[in-house]
Structures are given as C-alpha cells and as structure tokens.
Amino acid sequence: MVLKTQIHTPDEDREVVERLVWENLKNKIWSYLNKLDWEDVEWILDLKIEKNKKWLFIWILQINIDWKSFRYEREDYKNLDDLVNHLFDHFKEELAKK
Numbered sequence: 001m002v003l004k005t006q007i008h009t010p011d012e013d014r015e016v017v018e019r020l021v022w023e024n025l026k027n028k029i030w031s032y033l034n035k036l037d038w039e040d041v042e043w044i045l046d047l048k049i050e051k052n053k054k055w056l057f058i059w060i061l062q063i064n065i066d067w068k069s070f071r072y073e074r075e076d077y078k079n080l081d082d083l084v085n086h087l088f089d090h091f092k093e094e095l096a097k098k
Contacts, residue, residue, distance in 0.1 A: 024088035
C-alpha cells in the first residue's frame with residue numbers, strides 16, 4: 001500500500017497537524033487497512049485546514065483509496081486536536097462498515 005499525503009494548513013499549525021495525522025493513521029486507521037487486501041493500492045490523503053474570520057478552524061479531509069472517495073468537512077471548530085481526531089473517527093467508522 002502506498003500512501004501519499006497532502007496537508008494544507010496555516011504554518012503556525014503545521015507541526016501539530018502533521019503529528020496528529022500520523023498518530024491517527026497509526027492508532028486508528030492502519031489496523032483496518034491491514035485487514036483488507038490492498039497491498040498494491042495507492043491512496044491519497046488530502047487535508048485542508050484554514051481559519052475563518054472568527055479564527056475558528058474550517059477543515060476538509062478528502063481520501064481516495066482504490067477509486068473510492070471519502071470526504072468530510074466541518075466549519076467553526078475551535079480546538080485543532082479535537083478537529084483532526086474527529087475527522088479520523090469519521091473515516092474509521094466508514095472503514096468499519098466495509
């Protein structure tokens with residue numbers, strides 16, 4: 001399995017977001033993906049986080065795996081850690097249904 005990540009976030013949040021993404025992949029997602037026979041599959045994780053005029057976070061997570069697309073988005077999120085953890089919880093729930 002080949003993973004490509006694209007993380008778009010304000011510079012002051014980049015280090016935290018990258019750490020949270022990898023922690024969530026390692027602790028929540030790998031166990032589900034390892035159960036599937038996707039050894040030759042390439043998947044792309046594209047995460048965009050911005051701040052609105054009220055300095056609250058807006059995020060969009062787009063994941064493409066083997067021609068399947070998963071998209072999650074939310075606005076006006078205050079806590080960055082909760083935001084990243086929450087979006088991976090949604091993705092994990094989708095994978096559990098498969």
